[in-house]
Every structure is written in structure tokens, then in C-alpha cells.
Amino acid sequence: MAGTIIGVGPGxxxxALLWVLVLLLCxxxxxxxxxxxxxxxxVFISALIITLVLWFFPRASEFPEPATETKIVDTFFIGRYVLVSVLSLMFLGSLFLVLIHHxxxxxxAKPLRVK
Known part of the structure; x- marks a missing residue:
């Protein structure tokens, strides 16, 4: 199903964002x-009305369209690999510098007390 995150849609x-903002505003x-x-x-009543409208009048159909077979190709694999390599080298270099500094x-030396 397109447009879903963790199995739920954007609605x-x-x-959730609406109620978090309403709670903060309250x-x-x-x-x-x-x-x-x-x-x-x-504010509470208006958020309740907006939630009920979104609940009872959804825009998407109840039954999703049949999924077509899609082929997923990672076109940015080399760039991502180079980025991870550079970040790993920077992390190891900064770790080396911190350890050298430590x-x-x-x-x-503490000053001697002379009487």
C-alpha cells in the first residue's frame, strides 16, 4: 500500500499531530x-470536530487497489557507501585525536611550600 508508514496512512x-498541538495550546x-x-x-471542541470530520469522511477508498509488482533499485548505493566511508574515517580520526589529547x-607540578 503506497503512502503508509508502519502500516498506517498519513491520516x-x-x-496525532493535531492532538499534540491542541494539548500544547491548551x-x-x-x-x-x-x-x-x-x-x-x-480549542478542544474545534479539534474534536476536525477529528470527527477526518474520521467519518476519509478521502481514500476502504479497499486498496491491487498492488502491481515493482522492482526496487538502489541507484544511490555508491554515493551512500562513499558517504558512510568518509563519515567512518572522520569518526576514527576524531576518536584518535581525542584519545591523543587525553x-x-x-x-x-604542584608548587613546593618553602618556609
């Missing part, structure tokens, strides 16, 4: 004073 993510508005404080109810850290 689930839209509804928390922010609950700290306000006056009429703005009571607008939490309006090993060669100067140890200063």
Missing part, C-alpha cells in the same frame, strides 16, 4: 488570565 499522523492557554483562559474549551594532557 493517523495528521490526527497547556499554554491554561496559564492565561481572563477570557483567554476559557478559550481552551473552544593521553598527552599535561600534568602540572
Amino acid at each position: 493517523v499522523f495528521i490526527v 497547556v499554554l492557554l491554561s496559564r492565561a488570565s481572563g477570557f483567554e483562559r476559557f478559550s481552551v474549551v473552544l 593521553v598527552l594532557e599535561p600534568v602540572y
Whole structure:
């Protein structure tokens, strides 16, 4: 099924994002004073209406179209391999430099107390 992530469509993510934003907005508005404080109810009801509209009036059909056989070709394999190689070399180089810095850290002598 095209357009799915983890087996669910984009509508689930839209509804989840909607409710996360509504929760954040409700928390922010609950700290306000006056009429703005009571607008939490309006935000909640509007999010509920939007969710019900998305739930009862979906755009996609209930039965997916039969899948056609597609051949997946990784055209960026060499570029990805070069990128991973360069990043691995940079990681090993920086690890070497950190270890050299740690090993060669100067140890200063403590001053002697002279009476």
C-alpha cells in the first residue's frame, strides 16, 4: 500500500499531530488570565470536530487497489557507501585525536611550600 508508514496512512499522523498541538495550546492557554483562559474549551471542541470530520469522511477508498509488482533499485548505493566511508574515517580520526589529547594532557607540578 503506497503512502503508509508502519502500516498506517498519513491520516493517523495528521490526527496525532493535531492532538499534540491542541494539548500544547491548551497547556499554554491554561496559564492565561481572563477570557483567554476559557478559550481552551473552544480549542478542544474545534479539534474534536476536525477529528470527527477526518474520521467519518476519509478521502481514500476502504479497499486498496491491487498492488502491481515493482522492482526496487538502489541507484544511490555508491554515493551512500562513499558517504558512510568518509563519515567512518572522520569518526576514527576524531576518536584518535581525542584519545591523543587525553593521553598527552599535561600534568602540572604542584608548587613546593618553602618556609
